[in-house]
Amino acid sequence: MSETSLTSSARRRLVALTLVAGAALGVLATAGLATAVPVAADVSGRTAVTDRSELRAELASSAATVERGRDAVAAASAAVAEAKASGFDLGAITIDTSGLANVLNALSSDEAVGPTRAVLTANTLVETEIATANVAELRGRLDAAIAQKQAEEAAAAEAAAQAAALASANTPDGARSVAATIAASEYGWGADQFSCLDSLWTKESGWDYQAYNPSGATGIPQALPGDKMSSAGADWQSNATTQIRWGLGYIASVYGTPCSAWGHSQAMNWY
Known part of the structure; x- marks a missing residue:
């Protein structure tokens, strides 16, 4: 997780998503399964799906979540690189997306089916929200630093113009x-x-x-x-x-x- 803090709206979304993840974990615990449930396990009173076409259908339903998570990882990497290249003193320039990367890998696995997929999807949403909030916070600091520099440069230019006008008028x-x-x-x-x-x-x-x-x-x-x-x-x-x-x-x-x-x-x- 990043060293930066989440916004209040991000925290509310994070709480909601954590509840979803918790509910999914409850289903998983009731069934007596670990997160890495075998493909052939019996879940919810039915024989687990072994047909690969149906497995792929389940994975396809999580494609949007996976894509969003990967976009969040890329955005975090780009924000950190831009902040470091800016040369501004922004404090901590770190966004840890290792947790998001791990859960994305797990969600992309063919073994992520049934309750396991639900848990991984919820966790991916949580980690994506964390990364997105931290990217917004870092970019906010960078934008503020850029705006301050521009204001200082504008003030300096105005002062120089006034000095030049004064010098000219004094002849x-x-x-x-x-x-x-x-x-x-x-x-x-x-x-x-x-x-x-x-x-x-x-x-x-x-x-x-x-x-x-x-x-x-x-x-x-x-x-x-x-x-x-x-x-x-x-x-x-x-x-x-x-x-x-x-x-x-x-x-x-x-x-x-x-x-x-x-x-x-x-x-x-x-x-």
């Missing part, structure tokens, strides 16, 4: 591109207004998010003091996009448009 050209996009999408300002904005912030900071004036004015929009920009994001000191969002909001609330702010700057040398 003067990148900051201009971000500003043009936000100005158009959030404020409806087109190329004419962006031209004024470009002139304004080129004069103020050269679009350098690290720009600092001895007066205390900071960043691309030259906020005074710089920590005003924290209202747009806690990363205002390191993120040009945060500074741009604050600066555009400031221009909209105080001057209405970048061109109005630029006109004030030209007249007063500040905005």
Whole structure:
């Protein structure tokens, strides 16, 4: 039996099948027979079947059970091989199907007739349920490990993309591109207004998010003091996009448009 545990549904099926096996064993014990009953034995008050065609008919009735059991053995072998090849730490990677293999061999024998066949069939069903449940449990652990790895890889890719976007936006050209996009999408300002904005912030900071004036004015929009920009994001000191969002909001609330702010700057040398 595998080192892994059965699911509750598998346990219920296992109990039911064990009762079937027990009932069959009771019939066998009443008849005074061992599991390997001879072909010529007298069972249930009748002469045991000796006709090989009838023996084959009895064996054929168990073909589905045998096929299902063999499929379970193959599935267990494949699951263990896949789990080992995955390289994940899944704990115990073992599914013992030796008991199922043994009872399958016995059920395939021509001597498995009458009550003996009933016992072997019930035992095969029990062992098949055990193997199937353990395959499902192992594959569940493998699927969970794969999903976790994929989630970690996706998170790492997202973090890398965000870092690349930040690095790009923190260059003067990148900051201009971000500003043009936000100005158009959030404020409806087109190329004419962006031209004024470009002139304004080129004069103020050269679009350098690290720009600092001895007066205390900071960043691309030259906020005074710089920590005003924290209202747009806690990363205002390191993120040009945060500074741009604050600066555009400031221009909209105080001057209405970048061109109005630029006109004030030209007249007063500040905005």
